Amino acid sequence: MADVLSQAQIDALLNAVRSGDKDLEESSEKQEKKYQKYDFSSPRKFTKDRIKMLNGIFDNYSRVIGSRLNARLRSTCEITVESIEEQRYYEFSNALTEGDVLGMIDVELKGQMQETPAMLYISTSTALSMMDRMLGGEGAVDEELEDDYSYTDLELKLYEDLAEDTVKIMDRSWENYVPINFTYSRTEVNPTLNQVIGLDETVVIVDLKLAFPNLAGRMSICLPGEVLTNVFAEISRESPLRRTAAEDKSEEIFDKLRDSKLEIIAELASTQLSLSDIYHLNVGDVIDLGQPKESPIYLEIGGYHWFTGKMGTHKKNMAVKIDEVCYQLEQRSE
Numbered sequence: 001m002a003d004v005l006s007q008a009q010i011d012a013l014l015n016a017v018r019s020g021d022k023d024l025e026e027s028s029e030k031q032e033k034k035y036q037k038y039d040f041s042s043p044r045k046f047t048k049d050r051i052k053m054l055n056g057i058f059d060n061y062s063r064v065i066g067s068r069l070n071a072r073l074r075s076t077c078e079i080t081v082e083s084i085e086e087q088r089y090y091e092f093s094n095a096l097t098e099g100d101v102l103g104m105i106d107v108e109l110k111g112q113m114q115e116t117p118a119m120l121y122i123s124t125s126t127a128l129s130m131m132d133r134m135l136g137g138e139g140a141v142d143e144e145l146e147d148d149y150s151y152t153d154l155e156l157k158l159y160e161d162l163a164e165d166t167v168k169i170m171d172r173s174w175e176n177y178v179p180i181n182f183t184y185s186r187t188e189v190n191p192t193l194n195q196v197i198g199l200d201e202t203v204v205i206v207d208l209k210l211a212f213p214n215l216a217g218r219m220s221i222c223l224p225g226e227v228l229t230n231v232f233a234e235i236s237r238e239s240p241l242r243r244t245a246a247e248d249k250s251e252e253i254f255d256k257l258r259d260s261k262l263e264i265i266a267e268l269a270s271t272q273l274s275l276s277d278i279y280h281l282n283v284g285d286v287i288d289l290g291q292p293k294e295s296p297i298y299l300e301i302g303g304y305h306w307f308t309g310k311m312g313t314h315k316k317n318m319a320v321k322i323d324e325v326c327y328q329l330e331q332r333s334e
Helices: 007-033 047-073 089-094 123-133 153-167 170-174 225-258 276-278
Strands: 078-087 102-110 117-124 180-189 203-211 214-224 265-266 297-301 304-314 315-326
Touching: 047 078, 047 123, 047 153, 047 170, 047 203, 078 089, 089 102, 089 203, 089 214, 102 153, 102 225, 117 123, 123 153, 123 315, 153 180, 170 180, 170 304, 214 225, 297 315
Parallel strands: none
Antiparallel strands: 078 203, 102 117, 102 180, 117 214, 203 214, 265 297, 297 304, 304 315
């Protein structure tokens, strides 16, 4: 006869089922949060490969600028690429306050100046700490710094000097792809009142994390989508030219190799003697090579047998006449 479950056991099973359903719902909600919503009304302008290329470029830039700041600020500073995202400009602009400062960067692509500038943003606390180090301080951070803090004229001058030094080495990270120059042009105070780009224009925001011994700050670079479109188009056009240049380079390398000099060794035969026999050798002694005098002579180049030939004379000089090429190259045994 089957066992009959008590009411308590039935209630326990129902609670377990409800708890399991709840856990499934919570896990599914957590899993859904991992996916980023895609706005089909505003499709992405740049592919993942382009974003990956930018990540490599600015990863190299972060190492270069890190070494630069370490020397100038006399402090250890680790800079890493935190994120590279395609956004609308209003998303970047809305995060700024009236007291923030933007550095305008002129972009010159193969001698042609782009209409829309790039922008550099350094968080206020980070910039003030870096200025303090520039003036010989320890990079003290003001814990009571107001959100709408306004830079003084002296701080603006220091900001420009720091930003200009940061921007002028940015083009080194692009030189493997396309010749491009970045030049610091001016400083915009209260950027919320000065819209250099349309709010709905596409931009790519590069967020860099700066880690000092007593501060963790950030620096952002805003690259206009129009400028990046021109840059990527130029990179695509440069690709076949780069392949041609590489081929021409290889021909130049081979021309250099053809004119290089190599030592050729003609080896009639080889034998082994004991050290005592070598010690007692005198002028006129004969060493048996174990081969007839008509045996072929091997020509060695770089430790390999390349040719076989016969010993002879040419214009009263000792010479070797090549008979055949050794297609199976065997390295000379030591």
